[in-house]
Amino acid sequence: MRLLKRLTMAGLLAGFGVGALADNPISAYHYLADPGAAADDTYFYVITDSDDPAASNANGYNIKALYGFRTKDMKNWTDFGIIYDARKVDGIGDIWASGIAVNPNDHRLYIVFPDGGGGGIGLIGADSIAGPWTNPVSGNKKLINNWGGGLADCDGIGWCFDPAIFFDDDGQGYFTFGGGESNSRPAANNNNNIFNIYKLNKDMKGFDVGSKTQLKIGGPKAMEASYIHKYKGNYYLSYSTADLRIAYGMSKNPMGPYEYKGIFMGNPNINGQNINANNNNHHGIAEFKGHWYVAYHDRRIANGYDGLEKIPADDGKANPVPAFHRSVSVDEFFYNGDGTMKELTFTKEGPKQIENFDPYDWYPALTSSKQKGIRSRSNWTPGKVAEHLLLPLSTKESWIRVSGVDFGTAATGFVVQAASAADGNKIEIHSGSATGTLAGTCTLKNTGNKNTFAENSCEVTGLKGIVDEIFLVFKGSQDSTMAIKAWGFEGSGTTPPEPQKPYGEKAVTLPAKIEAEHYDIPGVGRGGDVDSYSDNEKANQGDAKFREDQGVDIVEGGTGMAIGYTASGEWLEYTVEVPEDGDYAIKASASTGMESASFCFLADGKAIGDTITVPQTGEDWSVYKEFEGGKAKLTKGTHVIRLVITGDNVNVDWFSLGEVSEVGLKPAVKFQANASRVYRVYSVSGKLLGTVELVGKKAAEALQSAGFNKGVYMLKSVDGHKTFMTSVAR
Structure with a gap:
């Protein structure tokens, strides 16, 4: 999951989120x-x-x-x-x-x-x-x-x-x-x-x-x-x-x-x-x-x-x-909790888009998220801003793509400043792909050469709201007969993002016990107030079969379900209603199979209570214990509580703000010791590494005996009834 917010504490959580992705490298048409x-x-x-x-x-x-x-x-x-x-x-x-x-x-x-x-x-x-x-x-x-x-x-x-x-x-x-x-x-x-x-x-x-x-x-x-x-x-x-x-x-x-x-x-x-x-x-x-x-x-x-x-x-x-x-x-x-730098993960996709693209501005021609079949040329003179031109190879597949475009009410037209040394050169505007739905076609005026520019305009239809991908496709009977300087759309209005909402559509009133998996519903659009969780892995590795369309890893355990496969800096948010000013005691149920893990809480971006440090509760993460987290001073009104992972590999079952009755709670899930014997072994990135049989040995000992090196591994029973993480120390 990769839904990041403006108050992001850099790090990892479990799963990836939904959102437009960029393409590396940032320019694919020169070196x-x-x-x-x-x-x-x-x-x-x-x-x-x-x-x-x-x-x-x-x-x-x-x-x-x-x-x-x-x-x-x-x-x-x-x-x-x-x-x-x-x-x-x-x-x-x-x-x-x-x-x-x-x-x-x-x-x-x-x-x-x-x-x-x-x-x-x-x-x-x-x-x-x-x-x-x-x-x-x-x-x-x-x-x-x-x-x-x-x-x-x-x-x-x-x-x-x-x-x-x-x-x-x-x-x-x-x-x-x-x-x-x-x-x-x-x-x-x-x-x-x-x-x-x-x-x-x-x-x-x-x-x-x-x-x-x-x-x-x-x-x-x-x-x-x-x-x-x-x-x-x-x-x-x-x-x-x-x-x-x-x-x-x-x-x-x-x-x-x-x-x-x-x-x-x-x-x-x-x-x-x-x-x-x-x-x-x-x-x-x-x-x-x-x-x-x-x-x-x-x-x-x-x-x-x-x-x-x-x-x-x-x-x-x-x-x-x-x-x-x-x-x-x-x-x-991302950074670790102690300020050291996490080693970079290189990607094909690049960073997530963090806000919508406004099509109603005037853009230099080489504004895009991806390109194919184009070249560029700069005319630079000391003391001046260079004229930089897009040169299509128009007899081939030639286009630029713009992503996450917010057309609002609707676009009505497209305007392009271009030079054309031939008749019939044109730009087609498609949505979805280079051959997707055609929104409009601009035929370029023949200016006689590639150094004389004219403004061209055409009508467009069907472009409204947020469109994931727009392609400007260049068509012509000869290469290198047109030069594009700038472009923009005509129209009005923008689409406001839909903010995140409480799970169940209603904020939890304190005092309350909140299941960790009941984080807010993510909003729609791009910006700082639509994301309700942050994680830098796409794959939902949880086995609880709950909220599977989102990136948070939700596992079986604790009082039923918990968040798992967490890493430092990842977070989830919960909207709460505070009935009156006061100090609200923080308590949480968590587990870890590591030597220690930790998490903390923020209210509207400010730290509340104490960091909760979780020592090893059991080697396979199945043993959950309750931990005190100090007190949160909260004022009357609606607040967003953020649960932030500050130490890798902690499972969080629930947390409470204020004294809460235990009546009606679901019983903890108990695993039978011999219910599963053969486990598939995965890396923390989800790659299958092999299998191991757990009979008469602890998981770490069995992995080491099977030749697995020092590191953290995810084990899933072949019958699908149990998943946990463990580590090999040497």
């Missing part, structure tokens, strides 16, 4: 790499460099420009094309992996970029991701220069590149850079000293040279890509390792020292299949609307992973070398 990420209150931003100039048989990188993307909903991305081009800027060479951040002092975007493969670090700023981008540093200098001309030198760092930029809550800015190794700056296991950090001046015209700090960190041998972000008072230094993973450390100070904590990202793979040609990686991290996301690169287009169209290289040749033809993807990630 991009080395992303940086940032966000403000309106947009999530990604910048990339580009492998587009690299020949099909390239044996090295050919990187000349930065591209810019933004999204409001983490599903539909606007590609602004080239936002900065080293080929047209005096004084810099190639432009490689860069960092981006939003400055809270002046609300502008800033990018730190490397001058080629080690020539220094530059700084540019702009009011919009589209630009124009200019250098704010006094004297138009670089920040760092390996060969003179900057405010400081590279301080002995082997590779003077891969910068990142970070602004703290108080507005203080920082930038980092570094990579490789040298005689004076080593990179080795548990001895990495290849990154520097400096404080930026508030006016962004330079930095405090005297603030120089060498960022030393343990962990695996570092290679490049230092990155700093902050979460709940902790600072995180992440970096690319020599063995092609992303490691990290934590500190209470942005300038360190950082204590190594672990691996945040493995080399990108899905279901055991590497999607990165087992090659290098780079990452950018940012929080947006209560969620945490990481942008990274992989090689899934060049590898043709999952049926993706392999885009030819810049020289037109097919099947380019994957190592030097990368693509950029985005996934959501």
